[in-house]
Amino acid sequence: MNQPIPFDIDDLRSPVLVADPYTFFGRIRETDPVRWNPHKKAWLVTRHEDVGFITRNSEIFSSAPKQPFLKAKEYWPPIAEEAWDLVDAVDPEYRGHLGIGLGNFLIVSVDRPAHLQMRQALHEWFMPRNLERWRGLIAKTVNDLIEAHYDAHRMEFKNSFATKLSFTAIRIMLGLPEADGVLLREISERLTNPNDGTVGAVAALKELAQYMRVRIDARMTAPGDDILSMVAAGEKGGVFTRSQAESVAITLLLAGHETTLSLMTNGLHAFICNPDQWDLLRSDPDKLTQQAVEECLRYHPTLTVFNRVAVRDVEIGGKVIRARDDVYGVISSANRDPRAFKDPDKFDITRMQSKHLAFSGGIHHCLGAPLARIEASETFKALAKRFERFELEGEIEYLPDVFVHHMHQPVEMNIRW
Amino acid sequence: MSARTLVVSVNLNLCIGNAMCREAARSTFVADESGLSVGVNPPPDTREDVFAAARACPVCAILVRDAESGEEIYE
Numbered sequence A: 001m002n003q004p005i006p007f008d009i010d011d012l013r014s015p016v017l018v019a020d021p022y023t024f025f026g027r028i029r030e031t032d033p034v035r036w037n038p039h040k041k042a043w044l045v046t047r048h049e050d051v052g053f054i055t056r057n058s059e060i061f062s063s064a065p066k067q068p069f070l071k072a073k074e075y076w077p078p079i080a081e082e083a084w085d086l087v088d089a090v091d092p093e094y095r096g097h098l099g100i101g102l103g104n105f106l107i108v109s110v111d112r113p114a115h116l117q118m119r120q121a122l123h124e125w126f127m128p129r130n131l132e133r134w135r136g137l138i139a140k141t142v143n144d145l146i147e148a149h150y151d152a153h154r155m156e157f158k159n160s161f162a163t164k165l166s167f168t169a170i171r172i173m174l175g176l177p178e179a180d181g182v183l184l185r186e187i188s189e190r191l192t193n194p195n196d197g198t199v200g201a202v203a204a205l206k207e208l209a210q211y212m213r214v215r216i217d218a219r220m221t222a223p224g225d226d227i228l229s230m231v232a233a234g235e236k237g238g239v240f241t242r243s244q245a246e247s248v249a250i251t252l253l254l255a256g257h258e259t260t261l262s263l264m265t266n267g268l269h270a271f272i273c274n275p276d277q278w279d280l281l282r283s284d285p286d287k288l289t290q291q292a293v294e295e296c297l298r299y300h301p302t303l304t305v306f307n308r309v310a311v312r313d314v315e316i317g318g319k320v321i322r323a324r325d326d327v328y329g330v331i332s333s334a335n336r337d338p339r340a341f342k343d344p345d346k347f348d349i350t351r352m353q354s355k356h357l358a359f360s361g362g363i364h365h366c367l368g369a370p371l372a373r374i375e376a377s378e379t380f381k382a383l384a385k386r387f388e389r390f391e392l393e394g395e396i397e398y399l400p401d402v403f404v405h406h407m408h409q410p411v412e413m414n415i416r417w
Numbered sequence B: 001m002s003a004r005t006l007v008v009s010v011n012l013n014l015c016i017g018n019a020m021c022r023e024a025a026r027s028t029f030v031a032d033e034s035g036l037s038v039g040v041n042p043p044p045d046t047r048e049d050v051f052a053a054a055r056a057c058p059v060c061a062i063l064v065r066d067a068e069s070g071e072e073i074y075e
Helices: A015-019 A021-031 A048-056 A081-089 A092-098 A114-126 A128-150 A157-174 A178-192 A194-221 A227-236 A242-255 A258-273 A275-283 A285-299 A369-386 B020-024 B047-056
Strands: A034-037 A042-045 A154-156 A305-310 A314-316 A319-321 A326-330 A414-416 B006-010 B029-031 B037-039 B062-066
Touching (some): A015 A021, A114 A128, A114 A227, A114 A242, A114 A369, A154 A157, A157 A242, A157 A258, A157 A369, A227 A242, A258 A275, A258 A369, A285 A369
Parallel strands (some): A042 A326
Antiparallel strands (some): A034 A042, B006 B037, B029 B037
């Protein structure tokens, strides 16, 4: 057995956490599974059973976070001082998009009863059977992308493949024209890339909100067969305020591609590191892809953590959490909990019906989960049929600061075949 | 012609407690003690509401069958 690497399990900006959240959170899970973090001033809940309990008990664990309503100078991790006034001037309805008031994405950060109305305004679109009509378009986009790169024998997978696929799919569903694709992706990047700093993010957020406003207004009078028309109907029906409608449109655009591109990139990385599993998938892609996607979700959940606030005192994992305490459910630990999964650190696509928490659970279970499943399964099926073996070129680095954007996402991933 | 009697079931290996079924067919789908959904048979809600609940499940955990033949029904 390897000597455990020494690191401070309370240091949420540790390079160990960025590179390998499973080792980092796994150490917490096995030593102090419900642990108070003195820097974040929040509980980290790490066992599968306890994280699942939080997801299914939304009346005990509120999704309305405290942080977006704090003054900018009170945030942790800290916001650069030159951005304090700008951030304080931003409507709290939007702040989650800045990558600072995490969890404040609309619908995600709302409790019942308002949550139910908002969810119902959009739920129909995302029902598994209703999404099937998009499978053909997604499969075609996958094939076009493969054709575009095949002869080069190498590509940067995250941006040239995964991002293009997931962004195209959500752009079309929202009802936004291809001509706006480059602009939208460019603004999205400025908004989500923490290297750009908060000042740039605030400007990008205003641009995106304005862009969405014009499109939502157009659909108030002339609705079409797209998601923005459902958002417009929700605003008309009083479910969303004006700023909420803009915010939810931005959420759908960002959540609709940042997460799925991570699933595909991290999933392919897992296959590259486990060539026996790639061979197995290749032996019968039509049969094995669906469960392989579930294993990718379990093994590398895109979102590492989700946040809640305790509504009342509650005991969990033997600790008493007090009313108003901040609580983080750690998905990347729950999905690797040996109490829930045999050989949890083994990437094994033969697992059946594994109860991973990659999409969380309960009333906030990811709205786009059925779409992510279609995109990932069409991708892995097509890749498995076409490519015998992928290899990595260079090392993988991950986006920094897990507690800013919550995602475990490679900066880029260069592959060859 | 009398409507066929339905039997509903929830696959608890798939259910994640999204609870949209409990909104669509409030008497047919109820929460168990762990926050997952279980089915009540015979379903007290209308046929339309029962199928709306099945369609609303994001993880396709709900199965509706014909009580006599056991045949799976999708509407």
